[in-house]
Amino acid sequence: MVNFIIDGKKVEAKEGATVLQVARNNGIVIPTLCCHESVAPSGACRLCVVEVKKGKRTRIVTSCLYPVDEGLVVETKTERVMNVRRLVMQLLMARCPESDVLKAMAKEMGIEPQPAFHPETDKGKCVLCRLCVKACEDVVGVSAIGLSGRGKDKKVGPPFVEDSKACIGCGACAYICPTEHIVMEATDGKRKIWGRSFKMQACEKCGRYFAPVDQLKYISQKTGTSLKELAVCVSCK
Amino acid sequence: MKTAKNKQKSVKSIIKKYDGDKTAMIAILQDVQEEFRYLPKEALSSISKQMEVPLTRIYEIATFYNAFSLKPRGRNLVEVCAGTACHVQGAANLMDRIERDLKICCGETTKDKKFTLEEVRCLGCCSLAPVARISGNIHPNLTQDQIPKVLANYK
Structure with a gap:
């Protein structure tokens, strides 16, 4: 078992678990597209990014791949995280402008399609998550x-x-x-x-x-x- | 022309050369491409069957690398460099001229199957710009006027 902090809350988790799993077990919402329990995580959609602090270093990682560790400090809703997540979402929307799933997700996150990212017309609704x-x-x-x-x-x-x-x-x-x-x-x-x-x-x-x-x-x-x-x-x- | 049976045989011998090693897939595909000048669909299917690698995986590799072609290529591959140095020295004009002379667009093969025209990013000899590589031979400092003569050598 390892102890660490997520969104200011002290949590205990099994070794080897990912940040995403622990966050969801603790009722923290992190949006994902390419995460499914029957398939190994791959970090393809990049929506699950969180900020991780280990020692002095803070960085943005995909929570679906990042294993929990003793003394880790995870933030899931900071401005930096939201900026990255917004950008990813805007790019995904430009790739698949017709996807209702993406539209609903974007609405929930309060994101508008950006004119700077020209919408694709030939990609269908595929985000290439594999x-x-x-x-x-x-x-x-x-x-x-x-x-x-x-x-x-x-x-x-x-x-x-x-x-x-x-x-x-x-x-x-x-x-x-x-x-x-x-x-x-x-x-x-x-x-x-x-x-x-x-x-x-x-x-x-x-x-x-x-x-x-x-x-x-x-x-x-x-x-x-x-x-x-x-x-x-x-x-x- | 190779018969279907002969094709099968050469694919088999190529796989044998690498002991059916799955990690040598790129090398195997390169050898197959050398043999047929492109990657025939039947060859990929038989590699898939013999090596027990899903066809999707082989197709993924074959479509990822520019060096592989799934369309039959001509006897001579004309590669016009469009790297920065060549571009500045007028590679676009060269390409234009070759397209007109061979009556094909970039990426196509002439009807008589003698030439395939392709654009490449850099041939690694920028001091010779603009260059084209035809069947492996580098032609340095090319000008439009030289093109008919150069191409005639390969006809």
Whole structure:
């Protein structure tokens, strides 16, 4: 256990925990986009910045990556922190002017879009946080999508921007996407994601379409459960 | 032209050269590019399969580095330097002239597959500005008038 101070409050935390985790456990609000419990933190969105004082030195760090330490002094709402956070938010808004999630967040923080940062029109709602890529790789384990290009051309998607053979249509990327950039369309018996259409499996008992056939095949292959067993939805099991 | 089978074979031998080491991916891609002058889609897929690296990861590397091309390149790669020194000495005019002479835009390949034209940032020989590199040969102090003659040597 380590003892340190956060926003003037003495707190105790487990060693190895991050500043963000401890702050949230203590009811301190820190905005984030790229933080998700099922994926390792990466500090991509830069919204979770806080000011950390260790010894004589004060600096701005991403709280989702910074481990707590004995004698640390953390400030989450100082002017310096808010300045950085405001700038990050303004840049994010210029990148994704259409994102409702960002708009709502900005409103909450009282931030207006800045004319100095010219809004992009071709980036969609993607902030390049890599959550979807990591979910696809680490959680699902298929690596169907990834980043490509560099700098202003960087974007997320399946390789060669075509139907990915590796994709199983699970929709984890659409679920985890913090800005609703990845769209999954569901119609009866079909699911469309990344431009590819997936046939859905109807539950053998209730007839509800509950998962893509490709995903069930993948689960069957991985766990050794027969496809027949998997053809029944969770609520009918 | 290489047949699909031959392509497979050369990709295999390149991977074998590096013992299938995943950390040597850039080197492997460089060798593949040397072999085919670009990175064919099928080659990337077969590397992915043989080395058990997701295709997305390989695509990420292949699109990140300027040196890699996913589009077929011509026999001769014409690289016009647009670094500061060359830019000041009129690299834009050189580029213009080559574009007109080859009838292609920067980044394209001629129909006869003889030339691919690209702009690079610095070739590291600023005292020779403006320079162009054609198939690895540096052409120093280039002027527009010299271009037809220089290009003719590579036709």
